Amino acid sequence: MNRIFDITLNDLRQLLRDRQTFLFLLLMPIAFTLLFGLAFGSFNKPEANADTRPIVVFNNQDDGNLGNQLADIFSGSNLIQIKTEQNQNQTELESLVKNDSVAAVVTVPTGYTASLKSDQPIVLELLIKQNNNHAYLIETEVKKLSNRMVQSTKISHTLVRLIPGLSFEENLNKINKAWRNPPIVISSQIVPNQQNNSNGMSAAQTAPGMMLQFSLAGLLTAGQMIVNERKSRVFQRLLTTATSQYHILFGHYFAILALVFVQFVILILFGQFIMGLDYLNQALPTFLLTLACAMCIAAIGLLIGMLAKSDDQAIIFALIPMFIFSGLGGAWMPLEFTGKTFQTIGHLSPVAWGMDGFKSILNANTGLETIWLPVIVLFGYGVLFFLAAAFTLKTKQN
Amino acid sequence: MKAIEVKNLKKTFDNTQAVQGISFDITQGQIFSLLGPNGAGKTTTISILSTLLKPDSGSVTLMGYDLKQETSKAKACLGVVPQDIALYEDLTAAENLNFWGKMYGLRGNLLKKRIQVVLEMIGLDDRKNERVGKYSGGMKRRVNIGVALLHNPKILFMDEPTVGIDPQSRRHILDSIKLLNQQGMTVLYTTHYMEEAQELSDQIAIMDKGRIIAMGTQAELIKIVGQSDRLTIEIDKDHSQIMDLWQSVPGVQKISGVNGSLDLLAEDSNQVLPRLFEIAAVNNTRITAINIQEPNLEAVFLHLTGKALRD
């Protein structure tokens, strides 16, 4: 373990001696964030305390009473604002979404109560514009809330089966009430959103975008360092000591991780205190997401270092993923503005997941639920890239 | 005790047979040289011995530890000076030594002490805080060697450590090797400089095209060639009379002369010279100059391969 950290410290010592590193890691992203920000005029300070939760129409077509209970559950949401609607037809609702009067429409289909009672829940219909900034947030929230209902009916079914004489309806009522008044309350204030420009280029888009893009760009210095080590035979020499390939691999990995993480932290603080973004209200989600991003990006850096044959190649190998991942992943232009297919392809890029995560942190007061998926995906990518780096090293050795 | 035992080592790259079944032993406390031209397989051999390459077949023990089975114990006895400079150019000499010392498992006070000892040995104590990248070639070479000495290894591998440096640095390096050897270190040295092999080695193996083509002490190797010492002697008289007399001296193989200068081939110049002087004195002939050329490894290599050691 000592050996790993000796290698890490040695790397950091070398990297920090290099002025180029500072330029790439800090000055460039700050400069670009400001530049984009000014260009798109996204520094309007938000109005305090305005309810900026996206409006979702609750279209209840259910012929039983569980639809109404679900409406109650929905109206308790911190993240979305519910408008109940029963009499508008499908086309009218669609046009509401199309012209952005509301963010989305949730339709509870006919037979909802019956299917829940027979323990065969049916899916709610969600109508939402693909390029909506809140699409991810709304989907997650709708899923969560409707699931709660399903869970409640399941529990109720089980109880009725176990205890004869209990009424299913009464039971369900009690359970749903209990949900609304949980013994433990996780309370969080509603934080006003950044006002979104018509073109969607808000600071909440630009800042994480530039942060992710430049953390990838910064990999070229780290990649170069590892390539130079391999080329200069220092690497071979390390292997003649008691140091193993795994010490070297992890040593370098932690060095890049530390570097990228610190870069993120500084840029987040910059966003928080200079640009008026609010990451820190969601301190734990922000921390987890930042760590996951850094872990993934550091592994890419390690892979670059192992793959590249020369200094110049390291630069190319760092810039290619920077452009591809940033472009695909929506660091320049929100993915919500593109079509469904492109969004799916875009999510092959880890940057897309980082963007999802940071945007949901910045756009709403979400908590852990909306970032666990990005965190897990980014972590998974990290493991994948790390293994690829280890494999490359193994094949090059011999 | 044998410090190093190598048996029937083979290594083939895609289509180059770099090492084709070599075996040798090195007794503890000796300096052993692998002498051979470019591409002979010296670096490949050292790389196998320092676990960087896996041999296709053959076995190696270092200080009695099998390299395959007891790798970490074997490695612990080992310091390696690679042919190429393997240092962090952005770090100073002191920082490099500090890092490498840690990689060799040294910590704290012991590490500090060893760094000081090594810096003095390589003569760079006064410039230890300069970046290695700014050093001259010779200074880099010295740090490159210093790194391998930090943990005071029982065995030292040196792969052409004097390539491309000034005579002063070379002298310094050769003297340091002798000093370390006197302190008990076993040294495996590779070179294509005959003079270095001759000056340093207890045992020499001559390598060419992946094979050891001859092995032994310098004297033993030269005996293989059976070549004689060449003597050029000048006298103050005409050569014809003394030539006849000298020809009958036992040990003199061939003699020829022109204008008071004689060329002799002798098995051993040390044996024949006293007799030559004696005969000259009796015949009132003064010897005015002598030049002795002993046969060297260059000649041995030429004899065995039909080509010169250096192209």
Ligand SMILES: Nc1ncnc2c1ncn2[C@@H]1O[C@H](COP(=O)(O)OP(=O)(O)OP(=O)(O)O)[C@@H](O)[C@H]1O
């Ligand atoms: N990694 C490799 N891949 C392919 N061929 C190699 C490799 N390493 C060495 N060789 C070949 O093996 C042969 C022996 O090379 P080696 O480096 O051991 O020679 P050497 O005696 O150290 O030469 P030099 O005095 O130039 O350092 C050469 O023909 C070389 O081209």
Ligand SMILES: [Mg+2]
């Ligand atoms: Mg070599």
